[in-house]
Amino acid sequence: MQLALLALGAVSIFFAAVPELDLFMSGLFWDPADGFLFSQNSSLLLLRDANRPLPWIVISLLLILLIAPRLHDLRLGVPAPHRLLFVVIFFALGPGLIVHVMKILVGRARPRDIEQFGGTGIFTPPWDLSDQCVRNCSFISGEASSAFALLTLVVLLPLSYRRIYLIVVGIIAAAFSFNRVVFGAHFFSDVVFAWSVMTVVALVLWRWMSFNAQWIDGLFLRREQPSRSQEGA
Template sequence: MVRTGWALLAAWLLGFALFRTFPGIDLGVTALFYKPGNGFPEISNALWEFLRQRIWDVSIVLFLVALVAWPVAAFRKRKTLGLPARVWAFVSLLYLVAPILIVNGVLKANSGRARPANVDLFGGSHQFTLAGTFTDQCTRNCSFVSGEVAAAVALAVVIWLAVEIWRRALPLWGVRYIRAVGVLLALFIILQRVGTGRHFLSDAYFAGLVTLTTAWLLWGVIFAGWGAALGRRLRRES
């Protein structure tokens, strides 16, 4: 857990250092998919859009199921749909805190960063701004950071958690296959959002970090007993 925390901190610091020092990373990646006069046609097709919507739907259904299963399992003090209350609590809070509250409620609502397709360098009328800069180039549902990437990474985290829970019942190839599916789902959404001019690479990068950091904190509180340990320490020192 400690190593994971340090790795996440390093990822945050490295991300801000790279994307703010070298804005050409964002612009260069976006330019790969942009065609002057034609926008972002490379992966703007019905199949990719269908897959994107279905992955989004899975996250919504999973979140709603977890919201119901958590209190039911807690009240009954036994598993619901094969999982204990704390697992459902983890899933519910992961979606609620990362994609809903932090990403959509705070960052996208206030960052003011224009989406790539709306930036003057890619056929729009707004200015490009650095990742993490709060500006006025967008009024609502802005580019920084990506809500769909945050949700897709949350889905990947839940898939990995499910693998850990049922690991003994799965063959080794099954564990690897399911984990790979989780990662590929997140990567697909990142490619789709960046490739269609809806987000810069940094929007996807930091969206993923928001979710992973939230997952790490929730894991510590719910499964590793950080809250109980802190409570005992405070009682000893009082």
Template sequence: MRRPAATWMFTCCMTSRVIELRVASVVFALLAILFVAFPEIDLAASRVFYDDGKWAFSGGNWPLFELIYRGTPRVGQALLVILLGGLLLGGIKRLRWLHARRTTFGFLLAAALLGPVLLVDATLKDGWHRARPATVAQFGGPFKFTPAFVPTNQCEKNCSFVSGHVATAAFVMAFGWLGAPAVRRRWLLASLAAGTLLAVVRMTAGGHFLSDTIFAWFATYFSLWLTEWVFRRLKWLPPSEK
């Protein structure tokens, strides 16, 4: 007996997503090995934006970059408020549009808290203590450069590894996370584009190394996978089919 078309499409979608996760995991592992084995890549990438004792973006000399830098955290904070509001209002059955999407609001809120907030800001940035490019000796600062993934003591709080701005920008992918394959791909591409833009903004100011920005994107990506897994285990989302 043939399975219904909807079931077949769901199964195919999940299969392609599992392949995507495996590919992303391999890419992550290879990049991690690369940056740990050859940490000079980070210094070389940062040196592109550093000349004659100054960073390319400094002192507000690029108004657009300044706007993006200042605005990104505020957009992230506003998004958390909107998602929380949508989740709470979604409990009111009379608000049909919100009520029908309360699980989606819950998923997005949980993913945002797990990824950019808890994993990136509270754990990695405050736990790895990696000095920012502008503060390491190679660029005139007082602190020691350390490779990605190597815990150190060169920064006290709100440190370099990984980039909170890029993690926030990467969260764009969440809006298509549970969608059809074509929708999901578009949002993943949008996430890569947004993450790249924020990576340039932060690197040109000496705020982050290249590895900080790359692994910030992966932090958000894997956090979304973990959030989805939890939601499916709790049956807040339909279980995935093998």
């Protein structure tokens, strides 16, 4: 977790020192005559639309497994409840609550809304509090956060499958995320910070869930939980 915090700090320092990188990256996909050229590309729109329902599908399936404890008795290989609950809570806390609070607090205008790309808003670096956006703002990217959240499903898999899952889903999640930059919907830093912040949130939450795994599993599986005296014996 310390490394994740250091990485977040390093990214913050980097973009504070070179805020122009955001304008450069967005400018690669913008044309003065046609705006953001790929924003109406059917393939990229399909990629965007594929990402949007995924959180609801994942949460629905995991909730079914959580409220059906008898599935564990059938030896179907259902992951432990604390692992299922970790993913559900992360989706709600990270891409849900934290992202929306940050959007409201920072108030950063999206690339397509600022003067440099045909809008009227003023460009502001990441973390700078501004009044350039009232709702559904740019910093940080909600869809990039949701795409990152797919990586947390790795805790549900056997160890032998985790590396390949992270590689394959990591590439897909990166495509979902960077697609928002191509559309002019987010700055590059919105995506980078989304992944950095979500990494910290995931590690903190997983540490807590792991520490309380026995109690959580006992609660959902209706098993007798050990007393404090037994736990320390």
